[in-house]
Amino acid sequence: MKLYIKYMVSLRCKMIVKEELRKLGLQAVSIDLGMAEVPEQIPDEVLRQLARNLLNSGLELLDDKKTILIERVKNLIVETIHHSNELPSVNFSDFIAEKLGYDYTYLSNLFSTVKGITIQQFIIIHKIERVKELLLYDELNISEISYKLGYSSVAHLSNQFKKITGLTPSYFKKIKKMRTVNLENM
Structure with a gap:
């Protein structure tokens, strides 16, 4: 099960998410900026507890598909600019569309509508x-x-x-x- 987490933009945030999952008896398969994956489906009560725990640390568990997609765009940009040694050799628009599997125009319009600024x-x-x-x-x-x-x-x-x-x-x-x-x- 993939969990999408808002405001998860640093290594410290990754450590917080890993620890909160561990406290609830969950083992993460992977943890990336804005996302954690666990091998099993999480019961609703445990998911609500995780959401409360993350909120106490300034993180927010997301469930709306459009919000999740915007967070994925933001996290991809942050990860690429701040945490990788090389920027993509193609335009950012092509890079984002390819990585996320969506048409860039759709992503751009959605991002601008919700965030009030363009992806650029x-x-x-x-x-x-x-x-x-x-x-x-x-x-x-x-x-x-x-x-x-x-x-x-x-x-x-x-x-x-x-x-x-x-x-x-x-x-x-x-x-x-x-x-x-x-x-x-x-």
């Missing part, structure tokens, strides 16, 4: 969050980050970064360094 906007927001993370790590320069995240140029990345954050990547990095210096002087 959601991807850009997460790419910029990943850029900020990589800038803070200070292991890659802006050109390497641009390449890693599939931007056509450093200028394109910089323009999107400024549009979303209001700052240039170099100024964002400078603020981080100034903050570090200020903390060290305390």
